[in-house]
Amino acid sequence: MQTILDLIGETPLVALRHLDTGPCELFLKLESANPSGSIKDRPARAMIEAAERDGRLKDRGTIVEATAGNTGLGLAFVGGQKGYRTILVVPDKMSREKILHARAMGAEVVLTRSDVGKGHPDYYQDLAAAITQRTPGAIYINQFENPANPLAHETSTGPELLRQMDNDIDAIVVGVGSGGTLTGVGRFMRRASPKTTMILADPAGSVLAPLIRTGKMIEAGSWSVEGIGEDFVPPNADLSLVGEAFTISDQESFSTARELLRKEGVFAGSSSGTLLAAALRYCRAQSAPRRVVSFVCDSGSKYLSKVFNDAFLAQEGWIDRKRSGTVRDLVINRHSEGSAIEVTPTDNLRTVFARMRAADVSQLPVVEGDKIVGLVDESDLLAAMLTPADNVADAFNRPVREFMTTRLETISADAPIYDLLAVFKKDYVAIVMDGDRFLGLVTRIDLVNHFRIAWQ
Numbered sequence: 001m002q003t004i005l006d007l008i009g010e011t012p013l014v015a016l017r018h019l020d021t022g023p024c025e026l027f028l029k030l031e032s033a034n035p036s037g038s039i040k041d042r043p044a045r046a047m048i049e050a051a052e053r054d055g056r057l058k059d060r061g062t063i064v065e066a067t068a069g070n071t072g073l074g075l076a077f078v079g080g081q082k083g084y085r086t087i088l089v090v091p092d093k094m095s096r097e098k099i100l101h102a103r104a105m106g107a108e109v110v111l112t113r114s115d116v117g118k119g120h121p122d123y124y125q126d127l128a129a130a131i132t133q134r135t136p137g138a139i140y141i142n143q144f145e146n147p148a149n150p151l152a153h154e155t156s157t158g159p160e161l162l163r164q165m166d167n168d169i170d171a172i173v174v175g176v177g178s179g180g181t182l183t184g185v186g187r188f189m190r191r192a193s194p195k196t197t198m199i200l201a202d203p204a205g206s207v208l209a210p211l212i213r214t215g216k217m218i219e220a221g222s223w224s225v226e227g228i229g230e231d232f233v234p235p236n237a238d239l240s241l242v243g244e245a246f247t248i249s250d251q252e253s254f255s256t257a258r259e260l261l262r263k264e265g266v267f268a269g270s271s272s273g274t275l276l277a278a279a280l281r282y283c284r285a286q287s288a289p290r291r292v293v294s295f296v297c298d299s300g301s302k303y304l305s306k307v308f309n310d311a312f313l314a315q316e317g318w319i320d321r322k323r324s325g326t327v328r329d330l331v332i333n334r335h336s337e338g339s340a341i342e343v344t345p346t347d348n349l350r351t352v353f354a355r356m357r358a359a360d361v362s363q364l365p366v367v368e369g370d371k372i373v374g375l376v377d378e379s380d381l382l383a384a385m386l387t388p389a390d391n392v393a394d395a396f397n398r399p400v401r402e403f404m405t406t407r408l409e410t411i412s413a414d415a416p417i418y419d420l421l422a423v424f425k426k427d428y429v430a431i432v433m434d435g436d437r438f439l440g441l442v443t444r445i446d447l448v449n450h451f452r453i454a455w456q
Contacts, residue, residue, distance in 0.1 A: 005081055008034055008041045009156050013164040013293075018263040024283035024290045028266060028276070029161060031295050036077035036105075037070075038298035039157075043180050044074030046152035047141050048082065062087060062138035066128035068177060068227045069098035070298050071143050076107035087135070089128040094226060097302045117220070118232055143178040144234040153184025161185070161293060162193055171243075173199040173279040173294035175228030175271055176208055179237025181295070186241030197243035201278030201294075203229035203253065208237070209245035224250040224306070224316070225270040227297065246278035251318045253277055254307050257300065261308075267300040270307050310339065315446075317453050327420060328413040330450050331432050331440035335367065340440050342367045345374065345401035349384055352376055352400060363429055365441060366404045372431060372438040374404030413439050420447055 011033045016026045031039035051057035062085040065075050072088035079086045086107040090099065091114035102109050110131070113122045120126060125144065132140040143149050162169060172189065174182045182198060189196040202209035205221030206229030220231030233239065250270075257273030260266050268276070272295065279294045306312050313319050314332045323329055333339040341359040343352055345366055352364060356378070366374035380403045384395045410431045411423055420442060423430045430442035 003081070004035055005045060005078060008045055010160060013161075014264075014266070016264055019259070019280065020284065021280065021292075022284035022286055023288060024286055024292050026279055026283055027165065027291070027293045029157075029164075029293060029295050030266070031297055032268065032299040034074075036073045037101075037302065038073060039181065039295060040070040040074035040298075041077065042074075042156055043143060043146075043149040043152040043178075044071060045078045046148040047143065047146050048075065048078050048084070050146075050148035051139055051141070052082075056139050057084070058137065060084070060137070062135055063141055064128050064132045064135065064138050065089070065141045065143065066124040067143070069094050069102075069302070070227055071178070072102055072107065072109075073098065073105070075141060076102050076105040080106050087128075087131060087138070089124045089131065091124050093224065095303055096305050098226075101302065115222075143180065144236055146236070149178055149180035150184035150187065150236055150238075153181050154188045155184075157181065158185040158188030158192070162189070165291065165293060167193065168291055169193055169196045169293055170290035171197045171199050171282060171292045173201055173275050173282065173292065175201050175275055175297070176230065176234065176237050177228045177271075179234040182241060183236055183238040186238060190241065198241045199278060199282055200239075200242045200245040201228070201275045202245060202247055203274055204247050204249045206230055206247075208233065208239065209247045212239055212242050212245040225253050225274050226303075227269075227271040228274060244282065246281055248274045248277045250316070254313065254318065256280070257303075257307050261300060266296060268296045269298045269300050269303045272296045272298065273307065315449055324414070325417070326413065327411055327415045327417055327430070327432055327442060328434070328439070330417065330420070330442045330446045331413070332446060334440045335365075335370070335438050336434075340365065340367075343376065343400055344368060345399060345404070347400050348397050349381060349400065349403065350396040353381060353396070356381075363441075365431065365438065366400055367438055370437040372408065372410075372433075374400070374406050375408060375429065375431070376400055376404045380404065411442075417447075417450065 012030045013027050034041040063075055063079045064087045066089045076086045088107050089110045092111050093114040099109055112124050112127050116123050129140055132138045176182050186198045203223040203225045205223040207218055207220050210218045223229055253270055253273035256277040257268050260268055275294045283292055311332050342365045363377035365372050384403050385392050408431055409428050410433045413432050413434045420430050424444055432439045
């Protein structure tokens with residue numbers, strides 16, 4: 001009888017039929033079909049079982065790892081099945097879905113800074129090592145140096161691919177996070193299919209693709225894609241296996257992942273978008289037919305708040321909106337587009353609370369038609385709960401109109417952006433009007449984000 005761990009690997013391979021692949025055939029191996037939802041289940045199991053064999057990981061021991069998400073999920077999954085405690089140290093750019101997933105599987109998640117480099121005590125790898133040292137019975141898995149990581153791909157992923165492709169692969173497109181996939185698959189192909197070229201897909205800001213192209217180490221930037229790209233060369237990454245390298249921007253990665261879902265029905269995450277974007281560039285540049293393979297590293301369900309969230313894309317400036325240089329540019333969720341989070345005067349306070357909590361906001365516009373008639377915030381909710389004439393249950397059932405603020409100060413959508421400062425100095429939220437029609441709200445954090453993008 002199979003256990004859930006026996007379902008790791010032997011993932012399906014699909015051919016893309018609707019994207020422009022030039023003269024090439026392009027295939028994706030759906031690693032999202034692994035039990036915890038990513039390619040990292042393979043090395044997670046291999047690294048844990050290697051630690052068991054060599055005696056480092058003992059009964060009821062603790063697994064500690066630095067991870068951008070999926071390796072941690074794989075370790076939490078495998079470790080949980082084997083009865084181990086798992087502590088994951090993750091950078092704070094990791095998607096909310098991955099954090100919730102890891103915690104749901106019983107992992108302890110320690111968030112740390114994503115704006116510091118190797119050698120800083122808050123850098124995720126350094127912090128993981130420190131936690132290991134002070135935790136009795138703990139081992140640091142260290143996917144970046146653990147030889148069981150690439151070996152898992154050399155003995156499983158590579159052979160599966162070659163068999164599924166009828167021993168005919170011209171190129172394989174991979175990313176590098178820890179280097180396990182590149183090194184393991186690359187070593188296997190070098191031995192079993194020498195004609196196969198390994199292609200690196202790397203986020204803009206990572207040092208790896210520029211190093212391969214120029215031989216020089218650049219200063220690392222920042223990127224939003226999770227799980228691949230590095231500010232150093234991981235010991236497990238054998239870059240000599242790479243035949244060609246592509247640098248892919250966050251915007252292209254995200255848009256390619258969305259296009260993959262629309263056109264091919266494949267729901268993939270941000271790193272898969274990077275890999276596919278590089279694979280498409282490679283395929284379209286060929287003058288003769290070639291058989292090319294890449295990976296769906298994980299599911300898009302882990303990135304609903306980022307890759308598939310229009311508001312996030314708008315905050316990053318990746319939505320194709322005409323820029324005016326005015327306050328209008330800062331209105332992310334617009335009433336006219338149906339994306340504004342709002343209530344009507346007849347909605348009850350229970351609805352207000354539910355929408356605030358779901359959207360993680362502290363105030364909501366109260367709208368009738370295209371006109372804003374009030375604003376309700378957390379203090380209004382609290383005041384309603386403390387009204388002596390009502391118990392809390394009755395207060396939640398009362399309409400918004402009884403508690404909303406109706407003295408509103410608005411700003412024109414065509415006003416200069418710096419006019420927002422005067423609004424915020426009065427401790428107001430900016431209510432933006434397009435003529436006599438309500439457009440949306442602008443908060444302080446929207447203004448900060450605008451400056452962040454402008455000064456990048």
